[in-house]
Amino acid sequence: MSTIYDIVVAGGGHAGIEAALAAARLGLKTALVTLRKDTIGKMSCNPAIGGLAKGHLVREIDALGGEMAKIIDATGIHFKMLNRSKGPAVWSPRAQADRLAYMKEAQRRVLSQPGLTVIEGSVNGLVVKQGRVAAAVLEDGSVIPCRALILSAGTFLNGRIHIGLSNFESGRAGEKAVKGLTEQLRALGFETGRLKTGTPPRIHRDSIDYSKVIEQVPDNPPTPFSFQTEKIDRPQLSCYITYTTAETHEYLRAGLDRSPLYTGVIKAVGPRYCPSIEDKIVRFADKGRHQIFLEPEGFDNPEVYVNGFSTSLPEDVQLAALRSVPGLERAHIIRLGYAVEYDFFPSFQLKHTLETKLVENLYFAGQINGTSGYEEAAAQGLIAGINAVLKLLDREPLVLDRSEAYIAVLIDDLINKTILEPYRMFTSRAEFRLLLRQDNADLRLMEKGYRIGLLPEPVYERMLRKREQIRELERYLQDHSLSPERFNPLAERMGSAPIRVSTPLRQLVKRPEIRLSDLLALMEDAAAFPREVVAQVEFSTKYEGYLKRQQDLVEKFRRMENRVLPEDLDYDRVPSLSAESREKLKQIRPRSLGQASRISGVRHSDIAVLMVYLEKYHRDRDYVSRETVS
Amino acid sequence: MKYIEKDTIVALATPLGRGAIAVVRLSGQDSLAIVNRLLVRKIGKADVRRAVFSDLIAADSGELIDQVVVTYFQAPASYTGEDVVEISCHCNPLIIDRIISQAVQQGARVAEPGEFTFRAFLNHKLDLSQAEAVAEVIDARTSQSLKQSLHHLEGRLSEKIAAIKNELLDCLSLLEISLDFSEEDLEIIPPEQLRERLTRVVNRIQSFLKTYAYGRLLENGARLLIIGKPNVGKSSLLNLLLGKERAIVSDLPGTTRDYIEAGMQLDGIYIQAVDTAGVRQTRDQVESMGIQRTLELLKTADVALAMFEGHRALDADDQEMLRIIQAHCKETPFVLVVNKADLGVREEALEPLRALELPLVTLSVKEERGLDALKAAIRKALIQEDVGDSEEVVITSARHRAVLEAVVEALGNALQSLQQGAPEEVVALDVRVALDRLGEITGETTPEDVLRHIFSNFCIGK
């Protein structure tokens, strides 16, 4: 009999890495089964981590004790804080990775992790005993017994790649697809669907005419992703911008009759926010040009990622169209763009811990849940990994709520919204956006990461110190004032109204045009506060009113979350629910009225009905219990 | 809350004390059976949606309670979506009470407040905005008011609000694009333009809000008071306005001793007209109590007609009137009415009245001259705001007004943030609030809706 693992993670992508590392670090005997050791942590698509809203996810992963931020900090070649001209709530870190270095760094971390065994192989089946997962079955027939299994197979389940009208089985360019697993899960009662995504061609960096493209330089100095990274001193590379031309659009249009998308060969739905170039010219025909980013994939790697040019058109069309773009006249394609169709599992089948409702101790994480993106995958991997451990150890599960983290918004949306296209994070999905900033992910989540046991104590203590300093600075602003003589020269420089009497700092910071750091510079006795501390206090003071309002909404939200729906609630007995709502409610079985109200397809009037029914339910309960007492 | 049960409910469906007819409504699967036990002429399936005359009797004693008109609406084609029976009876509280208690004896339950509407709502007969409009239909006492309410039912308000919602959705999308898609090659809306668009929305909503006073008027009607010294022709005017002899007219001053009320319509507005005892300088206790009474009535009036005679100069009693007008014209809109123009109009009479700078109409009740001008003046005094075309939406519900005011407030905050150069996510917050509030009238706007709007209108995607 072979070794019994506590946890088997199937799939060493971005989800699998986080899951496996978390499980092993929390002390459970863990195996990562993946197709090939040398593709662990491979970036299938754009070699970049973070970006708008995704950067938030990475910071949260880091605050909980995950890995992604550290890997990108070690391998990034072009860091940029996006949205710097907007408010701090929507600043988002992004970095281009050296693609190969990123993968190697991920592998180094995984392979050197004590308690984690990496097995090359393909998980093609499960053993389920009494509704509980008992083992993974590999393609070669070997069986790996386990107490919990986390499936993070990415785009590999029945993956099919399309280039022009030809298509073939494959999970990712040059890699085989996984067959049989979806079918077994379907037989167990799981519902599955099919999605599609695509990637652009890669071209050789020496085939670009750099005189015709616009250079984009990275931030200097780069801002690290991880709260644990002091600073980044790797050399950095530039990216370049160019645009498609009318000629490009001609070529693309002429190729549409050989497009798998437009000839109906691909039936699955792709993401609207990440359309192929052919989609863009068809849907927005009057747009004269489309922006293209040329992103280097690393120092030793000559490949350049043609961002904005995702396509599944045939090779000759890809080449002709590319070569009509200024700067790419002599472009040499190293790898073609393609589209991939794959199986996914609509997430209403999951609990908020990412455990499946059908099979105990079976968890789903990553792209197979209908998401897209490394960050979304990693976030789920971490949550699945942590919860698999907590459950085996009989500890309280980690379920974050929407007011605490983007990660929670992600999972809650996956469960409640009907997924029609690959899901990616946007800041506009977070109703408490002002509270969920990338700069306070540590304050929001480190406590949890530490209690779970993933975040090292010194890091946690640093956060506590930061929190203390924030309080100190807040007190300082309350207790200290500036006199007109000291303040007015600054006011004049900043175009702010002069003051006539000595005024508390707290009040002065509230002026939009006045910066806290400038005020502190005027104070002789002010202790030196770290920049992050000043930034936190400045924001919370300036936008106090708005933060207070968001906080009030959080209270309201929590009240709805606390109106728990009885586990034995029989939706067939609730009168007057619309048929669609009844179906959805039966399918998802929300934990609370709050969650019920977020389910797509559940109408507001149905929530009213549920409220009424709950009222009746509880009355009947009271009535019955009183009767039995007397 | 008894709302969830599916039993048969009964209640008075029209407000008490208005008009000659009251409607008692039953809803639920036993409605027809219950009512049939009370009717001499039984209702059958063939009578669906037909007005049927019958005697209504007490089930136990067989005693006649009233002669009624009964209409049966079969489920689901009824107001509540259930079987509904409506009984039109004489609007007498005693009769109404007896009918309801008979229905209850036969197994109906007295409805909770709003329960009919709630059932209609549960059966998806109504959206929130329509549920509200129905209450207004029940309340509607005049043709115009009914027309208004039907507009609501046809989703007219929903339609207007939908247009506003769409514009706000567009503005929010533009803000969100600048936050979530700032890396894209998209034109970012200049703050100035956003401000203009939001301001336009605010103005539009405010123009709706302005119709509220008029809407309330259509809803509640108005109280019109006729005052003046004895014998100027107050009672004559009341009769003329009513088109019937309601008040006694004589050439003896002091004919009307107490006030007289009567309902009438004016351009679709329901008006409760009140004719009062004449005002005169007096030491007589009883008389001065009458004046006191008139002053009390003045407080509840939406408009007051102050009557004078034009063919002779003002006397001491008229002077007393002038003092009353001056003391109250701040709270109550007045229209000065100079009567008996058939006897001539003298400048000495008009002079002091013109000095009051109030609307003034000269007429002759006797010859029925000047009535149109008077009606126009009354209408103008009641509706200060120009509400434009009454085919447009008029807001009659206090809830709708509250929602729209909240929207205006949220947008005001957004505009202020824009003004102060606050970051987009802060501005967006208030635009969101505005959309959420609007959602209380029509449907809600989810983040998914915003993204959908963005993806279908802008070329997104690197």
Ligand SMILES: Cc1cc2nc3c(=O)[nH]c(=O)nc-3n(C[C@H](O)[C@H](O)[C@H](O)COP(=O)(O)OP(=O)(O)OC[C@H]3O[C@@H](n4cnc5c(N)ncnc54)[C@H](O)[C@@H]3O)c2cc1C
């Ligand atoms: C062509 C393409 C285009 C993409 N385009 C975009 C895009 O435009 N935007 C975007 O945000 N994201 C895009 N992505 C998605 C991004 O790459 C994924 O979201 C992310 O990598 C998902 O992480 P994951 O861990 O779920 O799966 P993956 O990174 O796909 O990792 C899956 C891993 O599991 C292994 N594996 C699979 N099945 C088994 C099995 N049964 N047994 C053992 N091992 C298994 C595989 O070898 C692989 O290592 C694209 C991906 C592809 C392939």
Ligand SMILES: Nc1nc2c(ncn2[C@@H]2O[C@H](COP(=O)(O)OP(=O)(O)OP(=O)(O)O)[C@@H](O)[C@H]2O)c(=O)[nH]1
């Ligand atoms: N010539 C003329 N007589 C009028 C006119 N209007 C009313 N009268 C007469 O004036 C007299 C008084 O009319 P009423 O309507 O009773 O007057 P009133 O103001 O109600 O009087 P009190 O109830 O006593 O206060 C009657 O004889 C009417 O016929 C008018 O326009 N022209």
Ligand SMILES: [Mg+2]
């Ligand atoms: Mg009279």
